[in-house]
Amino acid sequence: MIGLGSYGYTAPSSKKINAYDVPQGVDIRGRFDEEFAKILTKDALQFVADLQREFRNHIKYAMECRKEAKRRYNEGALPGFDPATRYIREGKWTCAPVPPAVADRRVEITGPVERKMIINALNSGAKVFMADFEDALSPSWENLMRGQINLKDAVEGTITFNDKARNRVYKLNNEIAKLFVRPRGWHLPEAHIFIDGEPATGCLVDFGLYFYHNYATFRNTQGQGFGPFFYLPKMENSREAKIWNSVFEKAEKMAGIEKGSIRATVLIETLPAVFQMDEILYELRDHSVGLNCGRWDYIFSYVKTFQGHPDRLLPDRGQVGMTQHFMRSYSDLLIRTCHRRGVHAMGGMAAQIPIRDDPTANEAAFELVRKDKQREVKAGHDGTWAAHPGLIKTCMEVFTNNMGNTPNQIETVKRDDASNLTEDDLLQRPRGVRTMEGLRLNTRVGIQYLAAWLTGSGSVPLYNLMEDAATAEISRVQIWQWLKYGVELDGDGLGVRVNHVFGRVVEEEMARIEREVGKEKFKKGMYKEACKIFTRQCTASTLDDFLTLDAYNYIVIHHPKDVSSKL
Numbered sequence: 001m002i003g004l005g006s007y008g009y010t011a012p013s014s015k016k017i018n019a020y021d022v023p024q025g026v027d028i029r030g031r032f033d034e035e036f037a038k039i040l041t042k043d044a045l046q047f048v049a050d051l052q053r054e055f056r057n058h059i060k061y062a063m064e065c066r067k068e069a070k071r072r073y074n075e076g077a078l079p080g081f082d083p084a085t086r087y088i089r090e091g092k093w094t095c096a097p098v099p100p101a102v103a104d105r106r107v108e109i110t111g112p113v114e115r116k117m118i119i120n121a122l123n124s125g126a127k128v129f130m131a132d133f134e135d136a137l138s139p140s141w142e143n144l145m146r147g148q149i150n151l152k153d154a155v156e157g158t159i160t161f162n163d164k165a166r167n168r169v170y171k172l173n174n175e176i177a178k179l180f181v182r183p184r185g186w187h188l189p190e191a192h193i194f195i196d197g198e199p200a201t202g203c204l205v206d207f208g209l210y211f212y213h214n215y216a217t218f219r220n221t222q223g224q225g226f227g228p229f230f231y232l233p234k235m236e237n238s239r240e241a242k243i244w245n246s247v248f249e250k251a252e253k254m255a256g257i258e259k260g261s262i263r264a265t266v267l268i269e270t271l272p273a274v275f276q277m278d279e280i281l282y283e284l285r286d287h288s289v290g291l292n293c294g295r296w297d298y299i300f301s302y303v304k305t306f307q308g309h310p311d312r313l314l315p316d317r318g319q320v321g322m323t324q325h326f327m328r329s330y331s332d333l334l335i336r337t338c339h340r341r342g343v344h345a346m347g348g349m350a351a352q353i354p355i356r357d358d359p360t361a362n363e364a365a366f367e368l369v370r371k372d373k374q375r376e377v378k379a380g381h382d383g384t385w386a387a388h389p390g391l392i393k394t395c396m397e398v399f400t401n402n403m404g405n406t407p408n409q410i411e412t413v414k415r416d417d418a419s420n421l422t423e424d425d426l427l428q429r430p431r432g433v434r435t436m437e438g439l440r441l442n443t444r445v446g447i448q449y450l451a452a453w454l455t456g457s458g459s460v461p462l463y464n465l466m467e468d469a470a471t472a473e474i475s476r477v478q479i480w481q482w483l484k485y486g487v488e489l490d491g492d493g494l495g496v497r498v499n500h501v502f503g504r505v506v507e508e509e510m511a512r513i514e515r516e517v518g519k520e521k522f523k524k525g526m527y528k529e530a531c532k533i534f535t536r537q538c539t540a541s542t543l544d545d546f547l548t549l550d551a552y553n554y555i556v557i558h559h560p561k562d563v564s565s566k567l
């Protein structure tokens, strides 16, 4: 069977048909490109199709379980530790030893799978680069396929980028960061690849194509016999980790490499998952290199999990930091859990980025990052995330000043005190106030982020902070929650109800965005569409699970329907 891209059909007179050569049951509906075809080979697609066929029912079941859990939380239940898996939490087991290649992960830079950024990130001096198909990437066909090409070139060491405007050629240094890849979450489809008549699962496409093309080279050049390495996002329950473990085993078998070669760090970034950390590590115990505090999605998940609980409304987004009791408890328990099981407890991302045109504000931003990293390393984290190459030195200094030459703190900081943390600690209501400025900022950031996402950028600087899908989600669900429960903005003495002002706030913030970005950019950009999608989601009677699921429909571009039938 042949799948055609939108530009894949060449008129019969030219006698040339450009098409992806696909295995039985696979249909490519994204644009044809000769470079993409080097990634979408028949064998690689066969591997993705094998994964899809073996795991699709497991994934569907896991997504149904998420819905069932949501129903229970909406009826008033609270997430908590599962009595049925107490034996795992109390058992004396450990994960497989950490591979030497990634023992030291004190600073990890993250970024989308964009060509120049990949080179900059690998050269940044960070120990690890997490290349992102997830929060930081708008998953258009072009971005995904180019991302795969870029990663293949990076693993092969041949990646270059020619910035003609600046007359600068980018290439890899001799010493580069170790590469981790973060595929999309389980919930996201890949609408440009159909398998047996259904869209493929996004993360199996990301994982499958990357693994297929790179495992051999990666293990030789980067992994010292291990790898490839992954980050796994947005899981809610250990049954989802079990699926990943089986995916890894199948991949290892296909490749003829030893079980336990592939390693992954799971982001604990949903509220239900904090009660499943041992269970997640247990399922992945042959393939784990730790857990990471994905703080931004975690805050988003707090709101989502408690969408039916009017007594748990969040204060302004800016006030929900890592020093709130529930956030600190989550980080402490994560460290204790990981170190008890012999793996890394990774910290998270401070949202501040360098501010070029204001030295005072820049120093203040660096100071916030410094403090955040100091808190992390002193608590016992083994490493942290940096959003920008300009922050690596600062993060590195903090971790090295505290850890010296030891590669991590797995053996030295056990945090047994955190074993006393209770469900109440992990769920404690965040303290703070809600303000008009908080509402305005959420609106302005949410709309601008979505406008960027719709035009291909999944991570952007806004008001001197890094914004990505996770931070934008907080803005969205916070407004939804405040509207749903008719919240009064109590923090600035105005005492107005959000419902009474939201319409006006949207209009005023759109006007402000237009002023800030300029009329030309505003007209050319997708701000109006973004505003429509964002406000629709904020005012929906039922909370959408993900901002990007609905928005994804706007970036799917299928080839014309009649192309195949013309042949």
Ligand SMILES: CC(=O)SCCNC(=O)CCNC(=O)[C@H](O)C(C)(C)COP(=O)(O)OP(=O)(O)OC[C@H]1O[C@@H](n2cnc3c(N)ncnc32)[C@H](O)[C@@H]1OP(=O)(O)O
Residues within 6 Å of the ligand: 109, 110, 111, 112, 116, 117, 118, 120, 121, 132, 135, 136, 296, 297, 349, 353, 354, 386, 387, 388, 389, 459, 460, 461, 465, 466, 467, 468, 470, 471
């Ligand atoms: C919640 C989470 O999931 S966090 C993880 C997901 N989020 C991310 O990964 C965000 C990563 N960071 C970024 O995308 C960017 O830093 C942004 C969008 C926040 C800011 O980007 P910009 O405004 O372009 O940064 P700026 O103009 O200061 O960049 C300066 C240089 O650093 C490079 N750079 C900036 N951030 C990164 C990065 N994360 N990785 C590699 N290079 C980077 C730029 O490419 C640019 O390179 P150049 O000088 O060779 O042209």
Ligand SMILES: O=CC(=O)O
Residues within 6 Å of the ligand: 135, 267, 269, 293, 294, 295, 296, 297, 298, 348, 349, 470
């Ligand atoms: O992925 C990281 C997060 O904070 O969300």
Ligand SMILES: [Mg+2]
Residues within 6 Å of the ligand: 135, 233, 267, 269, 294, 296, 297, 470
């Ligand atoms: Mg996240």
